[in-house]
Amino acid sequence: MTDQAKRPVAVITGAAGDIGAAIAAKLSATHALALVDINLEALEAVANVLSEQGADAHAYKCDLTNPDDLTTLSDLVQSLGSVAILVNNAGAAATLSLQAMKTEELARDLALNLEAALNCFKTFAPALIENGNASLVNIVSVNGLGTFGHPSYSAAKAGLIHATRAIAVEYGKFGLRANSVAPGTVKTQAWKARQQQNPGVFDEALAWYPYKQLPEPEDIAEAVGFLTSPAARCITGVCLPVDSGLSAGSPALPRTFTQSTDFDGL
Numbered sequence: 001m002t003d004q005a006k007r008p009v010a011v012i013t014g015a016a017g018d019i020g021a022a023i024a025a026k027l028s029a030t031h032a033l034a035l036v037d038i039n040l041e042a043l044e045a046v047a048n049v050l051s052e053q054g055a056d057a058h059a060y061k062c063d064l065t066n067p068d069d070l071t072t073l074s075d076l077v078q079s080l081g082s083v084a085i086l087v088n089n090a091g092a093a094a095t096l097s098l099q100a101m102k103t104e105e106l107a108r109d110l111a112l113n114l115e116a117a118l119n120c121f122k123t124f125a126p127a128l129i130e131n132g133n134a135s136l137v138n139i140v141s142v143n144g145l146g147t148f149g150h151p152s153y154s155a156a157k158a159g160l161i162h163a164t165r166a167i168a169v170e171y172g173k174f175g176l177r178a179n180s181v182a183p184g185t186v187k188t189q190a191w192k193a194r195q196q197q198n199p200g201v202f203d204e205a206l207a208w209y210p211y212k213q214l215p216e217p218e219d220i221a222e223a224v225g226f227l228t229s230p231a232a233r234c235i236t237g238v239c240l241p242v243d244s245g246l247s248a249g250s251p252a253l254p255r256t257f258t259q260s261t262d263f264d265g266l
């Protein structure tokens with residue numbers, strides 16, 4: 001058996017996306033990678049890059065909203081070894097506002113961002129329990145903490161923050177820790193349409209952030225690396241924002257409320 005074959009397995013969903021790929025790169029030093037996405041071509045490109053860098057990376061095509069796909073995925077992944085980490089990272093927003101929201105968009109947002117993450121957890125729960133020292137991280141969003149548009153996506157992410165706490169409480173006795181990570185605005189392909197519509201969208205977004213830098217995919221990956229590491233041994237049930245302070249507030253409001261220029265921007 002090679003050293004790589006003895007490694008515990010990290011399952012990362014949405015790994016063809018920028019944040020998922022960065023999480024995979026971060027965990028590749030310590031874990032074999034089960035990379036999961038509906039977009040097999042993009043996923044294999046990520047797996048190839050990581051393999052060239054020495055990772056033990058395996059790509060699995062899966063529609064996470066399809067329970068049959070999840071069962072097949074779990075059977076395939078368990079042949080890799082003991083599953084120690086599950087990162088539910090796949091996610092997307094279908095609606096912009098409640099006024100524009102269509103019934104099928106509400107269903108799509110809840111299906112991918114809430115139900116798929118919970119079903120994926122339930123599918124891998126027996127393996128995580130068997131590992132005995134496992135960790136779940138759900139990638140949520142600042143949208144689950146405040147009101148920033150995309151209402152049905154936000155409701156699903158808020159639901160997932162709650163579900164993460166529920167998992168921490170119910171599964172702690174099995175040696176499983178469960179936490180969520182809430183990114184702020186991260187420049188990924190998910191922003192492509194908005195950036196095409198408004199090339200200044202990231203500069204406009206930055207104006208609301210107390211700490212004047214937007215998080216990169218690697219910043220989200222660092223948080224996942226920490227929460228899944230032994231350094232976070234007693235951290236479970238938390239939601240860690242990686243949002244340059246957005247969920248703490250925005251300088252514009254205290255500027256108005258106090259009329260103090262101390263809150264003026266850079």
Ligand SMILES: NC(=O)c1ccc[n+]([C@@H]2O[C@H](COP(=O)([O-])OP(=O)(O)OC[C@H]3O[C@@H](n4cnc5c(N)ncnc54)[C@H](O)[C@@H]3O)[C@@H](O)[C@H]2O)c1
Nearest residue numbers: 014016017018019038063064089090091141185186188190
């Ligand atoms: N980018 C941001 O600004 C931001 C902010 C807050 C939270 N997030 C969250 O971070 C996570 C990753 O976002 P990202 O920006 O990297 O997005 P992304 O669009 O780059 O990646 C998402 C990936 O999920 C995959 N996916 C979508 N539906 C799927 C399905 N049914 N089955 C399997 N895979 C599916 C897509 O193919 C894609 O590769 C998401 O949960 C998102 O909600 C992103």
